[in-house]
Amino acid sequence: MASKANRRKFLRAAGVGAAAAAAVHASVAAASAESASTAKRVKIIGISGSPRKGKTTAAALKIALEAAKAADPERIETELIELADMKLNGNMAAGIPLEPGQQDDFPELAAKLAQPEVGGVIVGSPVYFGSMTSLCKAFLDRCISLRMRRFALANKVGGAVAVGGVRNGGQELTLQAIQAALMCQEMVVVGDGRPTCHAGATVWNSGRDDISQDEFGVSTAKNLGRRVAEVALKIAGAK
């Protein structure tokens, strides 16, 4: 109330009439509406490195992506990509060509990840003997071509999800292995945000291909998704 009166007093003193003040108010409102509508949209992509489509790793990533979207529904767009749907030849990372007739889907995926509107990538893998799956590793190895293309993933936010069949089955080792590869891309690696706030999403497939009973793991997936979105939005805003 007092500040409104002070503002009127200031505008009168400055020789600004009511109509002019209204015009100023309207133009400020229009400018903020315009900046809100032109505020950069940011895409967060989740990549499941499970050979089993639609199972627990995909479920954990969906939870993370929903939380990312909830961070700013107007600006965040999400997409889940399942490597189980693709043909990825890991050896090509070392320059070994495909056999005649062999299919490889990496170039299309690489082009999608390199798009400037992609602000974050969350890589998820089941824990296989204390580390990521060979499918997830093949994908991360193939990303060497993005590194060679002037670090096309640089400054995109990276997060990791690991789902194991036991509570302490190597989720953190798996997260570290994924994160090491993301750091080689000059990505900005983050963990799960507050209040859990550790290395990323550590999820336990505690039922029969069901993670919903793992309250703690689900909360790490949510906190990871939100954190990736928050940092990606900050980076997009700073550009």
Ligand SMILES: Cc1cc2nc3c(=O)[nH]c(=O)nc-3n(C[C@H](O)[C@H](O)[C@H](O)COP(=O)(O)O)c2cc1C
């Ligand atoms: C070859 C293999 C190795 C596994 N090794 C581990 C392990 O070391 N630690 C663990 O917690 N779970 C292990 N698991 C269980 C899977 O990580 C678990 O079932 C996970 O939820 C599978 O993910 P998905 O549902 O996305 O396929 C292993 C499973 C397979 C097939």
